[in-house]
Amino acid sequence: MLATHSLFSKMLATHSLFSFPPKSSFHGLSLPCGYPCLRLRLRLRAQPPSSSTVATMAKRDEDLTTLLQLEGERGTTGGLGDSSISVNLVKKNTGSSSHGSATNPSLESDAFIGLDAMQRANSTLEDFCRSYYMFHGMDENSPEAIFKYLPMLSFTESFIYQLDALNEKIVEVTVNKEADPNGKSDEVCRLNKVFESEPLRPLTLLLENHGLLTQRIRKELKDGEEYWALERRLCNAIEQTEISIEDVLRGIELKSFDYRFLNLLLYQLRGAEVNDLHMEFLTISEYLVEVSDDLFDYEEDVLENNFNILRMFVRIYGADASTKLAKNIAEAEEKCKKLSESLDPELYSSYKRRCEEATREGGKVYGYPLAPWNIPPLIMDEEQYRSKRAFGCN
Numbered sequence: 459m460l461a462t463h464s465l466f467s468k469m470l471a472t473h474s475l476f477s478f479p480p481k482s483s484f485h486g487l488s489l490p491c492g493y494p495c496l497r498l499r500l501r502l503r504a505q506p507p508s509s510s511t512v513a514t515m516a517k518r519d520e521d522l523t524t525l526l527q528l529e530g531e532r533g534t535t536g537g538l539g540d541s542s543i544s545v546n547l548v549k550k551n552t553g554s555s556s557h558g559s560a561t562n563p564s565l566e567s568d569a570f571i572g573l574d575a576m577q578r579a580n581s582t583l584e585d586f587c588r589s590y591y592m593f594h595g596m597d598e599n600s601p602e603a604i605f606k607y608l609p610m611l612s613f614t615e616s617f618i619y620q621l622d623a624l625n626e627k628i629v630e631v632t633v634n635k636e637a638d639p640n641g642k643s644d645e646v647c648r649l650n651k652v653f654e655s656e657p658l659r660p661l662t663l664l665l666e667n668h669g670l671l672t673q674r675i676r677k678e679l680k681d682g683e684e685y686w687a688l689e690r691r692l693c694n695a696i697e698q699t700e701i702s703i704e705d706v707l708r709g710i711e712l713k714s715f716d717y718r719f720l721n722l723l724l725y726q727l728r729g730a731e732v733n734d735l736h737m738e739f740l741t742i743s744e745y746l747v748e749v750s751d752d753l754f755d756y757e758e759d760v761l762e763n764n765f766n767i768l769r770m771f772v773r774i775y776g777a778d779a780s781t782k783l784a785k786n787i788a789e790a791e792e793k794c795k796k797l798s799e800s801l802d803p804e805l806y807s808s809y810k811r812r813c814e815e816a817t818r819e820g821g822k823v824y825g826y827p828l829a830p831w832n833i834p835p836l837i838m839d840e841e842q843y844r845s846k847r848a849f850g851c852n
Contacts, residue, residue, distance in 0.1 A: 569660035575620040678719040685712035706770040714744035
């Protein structure tokens with residue numbers, strides 16, 4: 459799952475001290491941290507498609523071109539998610555290229571997105587522009603800079619969000635009581651077909667047709683597929699089998715693949731060389747952002763069986779989960795601190811201001827603006843916790 463709240467705030471204050479809005483049960487471990495700057499990130503929860511969603515994926519002819527078509531995200535009566543409100547940015551090939559021809563329409567590849575996916579992706583795009591444009595020497599307040607690259611950035615992020623919603627739906631339905639004894643309902647089997655054969659291939663072909671596909675971009679898209687597979691496997695196995703710490707850390711590392719994809723895509727759109735220092739700094743920052751997000755959403759993620767690093771640490775380490783996670787956070791912060799020292803001072807100053815601005819926008823308006831990481835109380839028996847919450851018990 460790329461995002462986890464209807465309109466949640468990643469409250470990340472400066473000096474690497476995270477603060478969160480008060481929660482009645484948020485009284486777990488607190489620890490000081492040393493990394494000097496992280497930012498808030500706003501995203502919309504990728505709501506699962508309704509039961510009327512139809513997801514089909516078909517291999518076409520010898521080149522295995524895939525068509526992903528998501529119909530009626532909110533029904534088929536012309537609502538916001540109606541498939542009639544779709545966008546198709548793939549070029550139709552009229553020559554004899556390897557991607558299709560006018561005489562063989564079955565080889566044409568289509569990438570569709572619905573309005574609902576575009577709406578969910580919008581907050582990510584806003585954060586990307588305001589937090590990442592500065593690393594490209596671009597003015598995030600310039601309409602020209604925003605709209606010049608917005609069509610491709612918006613379409614691709616929306617396509618990713620659309621698949622993420624389907625993946626979340628698979629996890630949700632698999633653990634539903636109505637699933638069959640083998641753990642798979644007809645709906646799960648139908649949705650699983652989307653991920654069996656390169657679900658991001660239509661997007662890959664779109665980028666290739668526009669001359670934007672690079673090996674690094676291709677790798678990030680593959681990382682996205684790996685993340686979705688890990689999410690399905692870990693969430694389905696958390697109550698049944700052993701979970702490896704390597705898989706958990708790999709999952710949280712991959713979770714922000716869409717931000718790295720957007721960043722690399724912007725380099726391509728601008729015709730600029732990738733700055734590896736900036737990429738490395740932002741990657742470790744993204745890792746810490748995702749961990750903080752998981753801490754904030756811990757209780758909700760337990761209820762909804764979402765991938766969450768603290769859930770996984772509890773499954774692996776039991777009562778020692780908080781201590782183990784604190785050590786992991788400290789190591790990541792130390793790496794981030796060292797990288798920040800290599801950044802241009804003016805750029806780093808701008809990034810810090812963005813962090814402070816984002817923290818205020820996220821609702822941090824009470825008390826001293828700096829606070830330690832907060833690790834919430836551990837939920838040792840998730841089934842019991844869900845049952846209590848279902849009956850309105852705290």
